Amino acid sequence: MERQSGRSQSVLRSLDWWTIGIYLALLAFGWISVCGASYTYGDTDIFSLDTRSGMQIIWIGTSIVLGFVILMLDDRFYDTFSYVIFGLLLIVLFATIFNPHQIKGSRSWLVLGPLRMQPAEFAKFATALALSKLMSAYGFDIHKWKHFAAAASVVFLPMLLIIGQKETGSALVYLSFFLVFYREGMSGGFLFTAIAMIVYFVVGVKYEQYHLWDATTSVGKCVVLYLIQVFTIGMTSVYTQNFKEGWRLLGSVTGLTLLFLLFSKFVIPFDVTWVQLGLTALLIAYLLTRLFYVRLRPYLFSALFAISSLLLFYGADYILNNVLQPHQRVRVNVLLGLEEDLAGAGYNVHQSEIAIGSGGLQGKGFLNGTQTKLKFVPEQDTDFIFCTVGEEEGFLGSAAVLLLFLALILRLIHLAERQPFSFGRIYGYCVMSVFLFHLTINVGMVLGLMPVIGIPLPFFSYGGSSLWGFTILLFIFLRIDAARLAVRE
Numbered sequence: 001m002e003r004q005s006g007r008s009q010s011v012l013r014s015l016d017w018w019t020i021g022i023y024l025a026l027l028a029f030g031w032i033s034v035c036g037a038s039y040t041y042g043d044t045d046i047f048s049l050d051t052r053s054g055m056q057i058i059w060i061g062t063s064i065v066l067g068f069v070i071l072m073l074d075d076r077f078y079d080t081f082s083y084v085i086f087g088l089l090l091i092v093l094f095a096t097i098f099n100p101h102q103i104k105g106s107r108s109w110l111v112l113g114p115l116r117m118q119p120a121e122f123a124k125f126a127t128a129l130a131l132s133k134l135m136s137a138y139g140f141d142i143h144k145w146k147h148f149a150a151a152a153s154v155v156f157l158p159m160l161l162i163i164g165q166k167e168t169g170s171a172l173v174y175l176s177f178f179l180v181f182y183r184e185g186m187s188g189g190f191l192f193t194a195i196a197m198i199v200y201f202v203v204g205v206k207y208e209q210y211h212l213w214d215a216t217t218s219v220g221k222c223v224v225l226y227l228i229q230v231f232t233i234g235m236t237s238v239y240t241q242n243f244k245e246g247w248r249l250l251g252s253v254t255g256l257t258l259l260f261l262l263f264s265k266f267v268i269p270f271d272v273t274w275v276q277l278g279l280t281a282l283l284i285a286y287l288l289t290r291l292f293y294v295r296l297r298p299y300l301f302s303a304l305f306a307i308s309s310l311l312l313f314y315g316a317d318y319i320l321n322n323v324l325q326p327h328q329r330v331r332v333n334v335l336l337g338l339e340e341d342l343a344g345a346g347y348n349v350h351q352s353e354i355a356i357g358s359g360g361l362q363g364k365g366f367l368n369g370t371q372t373k374l375k376f377v378p379e380q381d382t383d384f385i386f387c388t389v390g391e392e393e394g395f396l397g398s399a400a401v402l403l404l405f406l407a408l409i410l411r412l413i414h415l416a417e418r419q420p421f422s423f424g425r426i427y428g429y430c431v432m433s434v435f436l437f438h439l440t441i442n443v444g445m446v447l448g449l450m451p452v453i454g455i456p457l458p459f460f461s462y463g464g465s466s467l468w469g470f471t472i473l474l475f476i477f478l479r480i481d482a483a484r485l486a487v488r489e
Helices: 002-014 017-038 052-072 076-080 082-097 119-135 145-163 168-183 188-207 219-240 243-266 273-294 297-323 326-335 347-358 386-417 422-446 464-482
Strands: 110-112 115-117
Touching: 002 052, 002 464, 017 052, 017 386, 017 464, 052 464, 076 082, 076 464, 082 110, 082 119, 082 145, 115 119, 115 464, 119 145, 119 168, 119 422, 119 464, 145 168, 168 188, 168 422, 188 219, 188 297, 219 243, 219 273, 219 297, 243 273, 273 297, 347 386, 347 422, 386 422, 386 464, 422 464
Parallel strands: none
Antiparallel strands: 110 115
16 A cells, blocks of 8 residues: 555656646636636526536546546556557547447437447547557558558558548648658658648649630649649659759759740740640659669659649549538638628638627737627537637637647646657657647637638547547646656566
8 A cells, every 4th residue: 555655646646737727728818718608698507517618627526537537547558558559549439430329410429328429539549549559569660551541551551540530620630640650760751751742732622613714724733743743753852862953853843934935925825734744654664674773762752743643633623523522522612712602511610700800909808709708600519619718708808718728738748758658758748739720720720721621629528528538638648758768576
């Protein structure tokens, strides 16, 4: 008993109380926001369990207790049973696919009698543990394709099961783990490729209907094909360190593009897109030829990058019109400015922007918001809760919340970097990546800068599953960090 008590005191002394302080501050801000978002004129008791603000106190209290329980467990438990925990959560995710219960149109809920939970929220920490266990194993090398594929499979398995629940937004969160891959040595080319694909999609879809002077050349298609050439040449130059070759190739494709554009305008009008496609094909052929003669892998990677870019470019329309659900397609079109649907898909974002804008510098005050009190913003206490922060607490309050999240993310990076073992470091970056993704996407979609994909704001959005999931994710890392200087028996 004395030994157990001594260990508990040692853990408490070794805890990073700065992080816990930020956690408690976010919980307090979150509860105030839930009060504001769920309050109805005439309510007399915000602490009643019949109200969402009252229930959120229960969720906060149980989360704190849960965090304390996690801290009392031996830190080696999380390393030893990583795969077991991950396997159990995969089974639960699979079972949820066949669960007939729907809550607010979502099939991601598992209902067992009075218990309702979203396994996808808990699968995040399970995936982080399994990924940390795998990548910290002796001999693991992310530069080996077999090892990289194994790590990627750990990420994609829960994603596929969540997509099977028709919860694409929740599944996309797991892509944040690829930031961990980058920290552990993954080539920056992968991240560059992902960013480039997004640029292709946005530019291609948004400007496809615009045409040049000859009315045959699509601006979107022509620009995207030129970007593929530029990005491919840039990647080749960086990885081969042959910048002279890069400038020569860039000058050639740019000069030929301008030449054919002028020819189309002043001589014979025709679709310059076909010329751009031909130049891209010639560039790929050149890279493969160089690969054959000099045997440098970067030429192969650049050629594959160009080929995959072309496939995405010509598959973008198919993905938009045939893969995405109708409501998702409308959301993308609204975000890109191709449609204006203030009464439908764009309603949430439009009302959210009005609420945030009405808050001004200092806000309207606690429980004094009009947009939120009159329920103009759907899901204002869950996915769109940040609009309540903007309306009631204004720019200053919103900035304070964002600074708190920034402090949390920076603190997590600091804690991760000081870990003596790779398991703790990798898990720490997993935690940071999840929080960063949720914060960026949630605030971005509330402000109309990101598509609405329905993910909560950590520690703010109403509900037990989300709050417990984030608490478990964070406190496991705090327990691992607290044991970094422990002397093993």
